Amino acid sequence: MATLYTFGASHYCEKARWALDLSGLDYEEVRWAPGPHLIAVRGLAPGTSVPILRLAGSTIQGSDRIIDRLEAEGRGSWCTRAEPDETEEIVRLERRADEGVGVAVRRLAYAMTLPAKGGHSARRLFTDAVWWQRPLARVMWPVTRRAIMRGLGATAADLPDARAGLERELDHFDALLADGRRFLVGGRFSRADIALASLLSPIADPPQHPVYPGLPDSTATETLKAAYGDRPCVHWACRVYRDCRTQSRSR
Ligand SMILES: N[C@@H](CCC(=O)N[C@@H](CS)C(=O)NCC(=O)O)C(=O)O
Structure with a gap:
């Protein structure tokens, strides 16, 4: 398996x-x-x-x-039903979601939570890990926390830049989706839709997400949702989850 x-x-x-x-x-x-x-x-x-x-x-x-x-x-x-001329656009949008949205969402979520000491975001990160890693993760957390803040540019001083970076990405996809399209490319569900919807899921927090409903509450998610939950691309992600996210098959 x-x-x-x-x-x-x-x-x-x-x-x-x-x-x-x-x-x-x-x-x-x-x-x-x-x-x-x-x-x-x-x-x-x-x-x-x-x-x-x-x-x-x-x-x-x-x-x-x-x-x-x-x-x-x-x-x-x-995801292989795309016409050849659509494939390029699917690749482009998946990459923009991966390198733009995914990075920006994570950076802002961490910049909002990690600078304030406290176990909240840590609990969410460890709670469902394999048993032997959980106690180790708690012991390592002060070092891990600092490494994440430094490595991802997620200190308190980075907050304005992190916020602007995410807003740029949301603006991009809001504009793309302004024509009311159901899926990103060619009217058909593709890997670009999986990429954008899942990388927006920390903001969209959809009930169909196979992991989030079982995790401790996240201040980052609550704050991100309050600030950006009404963005058209976030509504779009909620709809794609509702219509297209099958139950998790993992065991
Ligand atoms: N572009 C990569 C990004 C993966 C990524 O950044 N993963 C993070 C978690 S969100 C990670 O594993 N960080 C820990 C590390 O790099 O050691 C992908 O699509 O898989």
């Missing part, structure tokens, strides 16, 4: 999880915690980031590569 290694709350991991759920592949999900994941990932993948998929003896790291692999194996029938 395939294994998907994740952080439960990670929006990039949700992107891979969603694609896997649609692929019909039998897989189990193993959730790690930030910090101890550095031990677990050693020897498994070249980088340290999740999601990582172990499939038939190979390791695929990165949500986009995981979807590429599903497509290459013929398990992406839901």
Whole structure:
């Protein structure tokens, strides 16, 4: 059986999880915690980031590569119906969602929560990790917290820039969706829709999300929702979750 290694709350991991759920592949999900994941990932993948998929003896790291692999194996029938001229646009928008929206949402969420000491955001990050990582994650948290703030530019001083960065991304997709389109490209559900909807899920907080409803409340999500929940692209993400997010098949 395939294994998907994740952080439960990670929006990039949700992107891979969603694609896997649609692929019909039998897989189990193993959730790690930030910090101890550095031990677990050693020897498994070249980088340290999740999601990582172990499939038939190979390791695929990165949500986009995981979807590429599903497509290459013929398990992406839901995302290969695009006309050739649409494929380029799907790739472009997935990349914009990955490198723009995903990065900006995470940076602002952390910049809003990590500078104020306290276990709130940490609890949400650890609670569903494999048992041996939880106590370790708590011990490592002061170091992990500082490393995240430094590495992602998520200090209190970064807050205005982080906010402006996210608003730029939301403006971009609000403008694109202003014509009322149901899906991003060609009127058909594609991997670009999975990317944008899952990377906006920390703001949209949809009830269909397979992980969020079971996690402790998040001040970041509450604040992001209050500030940006009425954005057209966030409403769009809620609708795509409602219409297209199947139940998680992971075990
Ligand atoms: N572009 C990558 C981004 C993955 C990513 O940034 N993952 C974060 C969690 S949201 C992570 O694993 N961070 C810990 C690390 O890099 O060591 C993807 O789509 O998979």
